[in-house]
Amino acid sequence: MTATGARPTTPTLDEVAVLAGVSRATVSRVVNDSPRVSPEARRAVEEAVATLRYVPNRAARSLVTRRTDTIALVLSESNTQVFSDPFFASIVRGLSERLADTDLNLVLLAARGESEQEKIGRYVRQGHVDGVILMSLHSDDLLPDILAGAHVPVVLSGRPLDGRPVAYVDADNAGGAAAATRHLLSLGRRRIATITGPLDMVAGLDRLAGYRAALADAAPPGVPELVAEGDFTEAGGLRAMTRLLAEAPDLDAVFVASDPMAVGALQALRAAGRRVPEDVAVVGFDDAAVAATCDPPLTTVAQPLGEMTSLMVELLLDQIEAGERAVGTRVCGTTLVRRASA
Amino acid sequence: MTATGARPTTPTLDEVAVLAGVSRATVSRVVNDSPRVSPEARRAVEEAVATLRYVPNRAARSLVTRRTDTIALVLSESNTQVFSDPFFASIVRGLSERLADTDLNLVLLAARGESEQEKIGRYVRQGHVDGVILMSLHSDDLLPDILAGAHVPVVLSGRPLDGRPVAYVDADNAGGAAAATRHLLSLGRRRIATITGPLDMVAGLDRLAGYRAALADAAPPGVPELVAEGDFTEAGGLRAMTRLLAEAPDLDAVFVASDPMAVGALQALRAAGRRVPEDVAVVGFDDAAVAATCDPPLTTVAQPLGEMTSLMVELLLDQIEAGERAVGTRVCGTTLVRRASA
DNA sequence: GGGTCTCGTGAAAACGCTTCCACGGCGCTA
DNA sequence: TAGCGCCGTGGAAGCGTTTTCACGAGACCC
Known part of the structure; x- marks a missing residue:
C-alpha cells in the first residue's frame, strides 16, 4: 500500500x-x-x-439552488435476480439515453429488504436527488410511503396496486394479455393455459386479468382457465410449464407473462417432447431480445419501452420544474409481434 | 395532472x-x-x-465536511447485457451487504459509450462521491484516466490491463483456469478446447492464459490448443461451442470461461447430440447459481465473491480515511467445485 | 481555600456557491 | 444637450452545516 x-x-x-x-x-x-x-x-x-x-462544487451549489440535478432509479426487490431481467435493462438503457442530452445524472439505488428501503428513504430525504423513478413494486412495498414522506417528486414504473394518487407510467398489460389470448383463440386453440408473473406485482395481476377477460369474452363456452404462477424468471417459467403439463397434458397453447419465462417454458415443452407451435402454441410478453433469437422465435407482446421511459422522465421533470408533486398517469398501448411460436 | x-x-x-x-x-x-x-x-x-x-441537509453538511458518505459502483460497458451477468449481480449484492451496517450509501453508475463516461467523470469531479469502485474494464476504457484526474479514491474490480498503479481486487483467474484444465487432463481428456471471454478484458485474457499454461505444463506432448472467443453471455457460449464442434468434431472436453457461456455450450452440445460428461466434459467459471441447477450440474471454478467485495470496500475505505489515493492489491484464490459435468 | 482541570455550552467563522441589489457608463429619444 | 433606460458588473447576503475557540461552572488536588 x-x-x-x-x-x-x-x-x-x-x-x-x-x-x-x-x-x-x-x-x-x-x-x-x-x-x-x-x-x-x-x-x-x-x-x-x-x-x-x-x-x-456540487454541495455548495445545491445548498443554494436546492437542486442536485440527479434523479434516482430505485429498484425495490428482494431478489437480485431482477438485474437479469431484460425488461429492467431496457428501462435503464432508455432512461440514460433520455437523460444523455440533459445535465441530469441518473443513479441506481437497489433495496433488498426493509433496512435498505429505510436507507434509501433517508438518502432521498437528505436531499441527494431531485426526483425518483420507482420500479418493481410488490404489494407490500414500503417505499411508496417512505418516499411520500420525503416530499420529493416520484414517478412509478407501473400502476400502483393500491390506487394511491401518484404519477405513473404503465403499459396496457391487461390489453396486451387479452390480445395475446385472443390470438391463441383465433388459432383454434381451446386448451389455453397461462403462466403468470408474481401475483403480488401489478404486471403479474394485470396480465392474468387480461387472459381471463379474453377467455370470458371471446372464447366459446367450455374453454377452461389453466393457471400456474411464475416469477418472471426463466427457471420459474420452466417449473411452471412442467407443472402445467402434469396437470393438463392436453393443453394446446400457453400465454406466458414474460419472455424469460417463455424461454423456460419452451425448454420444458421440448423436454416433454411437445412441438412448438404444432402441439403447443406459445405467446410471451415484453418482446425481449431473446424472443427473436430463441428456438422457435417467440410470438410476444411488445411494449413501447422507449416511449414509456421518455414519459417517466417527462412526468418527473414536470414535477421538479413545478416544485411540487403531481399525479399524471400514462398508459401505453402494446402490440402483438408475430413470430413462429404461435 | x-x-x-x-x-x-x-x-x-x-x-x-x-x-x-x-x-x-x-x-x-x-x-x-x-x-x-x-x-x-x-x-x-x-x-x-x-x-x-x-x-x-446533505449539501450543507458535505460542504463543510468534504465528505458525501456515498460511494459509486461504476460500470463501464457498452453492452447493457452486463446487468444480466450473475457475476455482476453478486458484486452488487456483496457490496450492499458489506455497506449495510455502515452509514455509506451505494450508487450505481452505468456508462455506455464515451459521452456517458465523460458524464460520470464530471459527476465524480463535482464531488458527489467519496470513492469509486470500477468494474468491467475493456482495454480501451477511458474511465481509469478520467477518474485518475478526478483525484478520488478508486478501487478496480479486476487487475488493470495496463499495469497502472492503482488499487484492485481480483480473483486468481489464471490459477483457476489452470486448475480447471488440469482437472480435465486428469480425467484423461486429450482434446481440450476452451471458450474464452472477450479478449480485451483482463478476466478473458487471464483465464485463457491459465488454460494455455496448464496445457503447456501438464499435458502430454501432442495435446493441442483449441480456442474460440466468446463474450461471457449464454448466446455467445452457444455460438462458440457450435463453432468449436465444427472445427474439431473430436474434442472431448471444454473449459468455458464463464458459467452463462457454459450453459450456452451445454445447449449446443445437446443440439449436436453429445452427451455431457460422457462424450464431452465441461468446466465453467464463476460458480453462478445456474451452475448448480442446469443439466447436468456444472463443474466450475468458484471465486470468493464475498471476500472480494469486502476487500474492495476495505481498500476503498482505507483510502478515504487516509485522504489520499493508494495502491493496495489483493488477489483471491479460487476453488474447483466438482459437479456432474466433468 | 485557592488554583488548576475538565466538561458542557454557545458565539461565530468558515465551506463554495448563487443571486439580489445598487451602481456606473453607455446609447437613445426628445 | 439633458434625461431616461438598459446593460454589465461587483458587493454582499445568504444557503444549512461543522468546528474552533472562549467561557463559566463545578470537581479536584495540595
Missing part, C-alpha cells in the same frame, strides 16, 4: 475570479450560461476555468 | 435548536454522536428532532 501523494485541493470560484480578473458573481454567471455577460469577460473566465480545470 | 400541494420546507438545525432550547452547535453534536453533550441536552434535542422530523 503505497501513498501516491495527498489529494490536491480543487480550485474554487474565487481563484477563477482572481485569475480572470473579474468578480465571483461574473464567474458564476459564465458557468451558468447567464446571458448578461460581456464577450470579453466570458472569454477571460472560460480561459481561467480551463487552465485551472475548475469544476463547480 | 393535479397538484397535490407545494413542497413543505424541511426543518433546519436552527429550528431544532430553538425548539430544544439549545444552540445549533449542541444540536449538531447530538446529531453527530459527539460524546460531549449532557444527557438532558441530548434528550431535549432528540425529542425536538423527532417532533420536527428533522433530517440533516
